[in-house]
Amino acid sequence: MNTLSRLILGTAFSLALAACAAGPRAGSASLYDRLGGQPAITAVVDDFVANVAADKRINGQFANTNIPRLKMLLVEQICAGTGGPCQYTGRDMKSAHAHLKIGEADFAALVEDLSRTLDKFKVPVKEQGELIAILAPMKGDIVTVK
Secondary structure (H helix, E strand, O other): OOHHHHHHHHHHHHHHHHHHHHOOOOOOOOHHHHHOHHHHHHHHHHHHHHHHHHOOOOHHHHOOOOHHHHHHHHHHHHHHHOOOOOOOOOOOHHHHHOOOOOEHHHHHHHHHHHHHHHHHOOOOHHHHHHHHHHHHHHHHHHOOEO
16 A cells, blocks of 8 residues: 555544544534434545545555555544444554655645545534544654654
8 A cells, every 4th residue: 555545544544543532422423423424424535535636745646556445444434433333444553654754744735635525515614623633643643754
């Protein structure tokens, strides 16, 4: 798996782990439910991967990526991490990114691509904020070039 696909998986895993740690508040719907469940997450992942693939800043890493598998793992990660019924079957982000050369600019580009997708799907500001906030704690496992 190439650098960009690992970066994308890392981002999704970051979202998933942080969402699991935060958990839903008592009496509130899970982030998974508020996002619209697996069909909505799948649509967001499809668009997000298309954004990244079209992003000249970071798309060079996709040449040898198994895109269907990448999308499947992203859906698993986000679904599981936001309180859904899925089980993530991929690797942890630290070991997956340890040997890669992912820099701050790469990570920022990925976050911009995610934000564009969330805006396109009219994800409410509250949920967007939760997803973006969830991403931050795992940045250290993904960004390997300072």
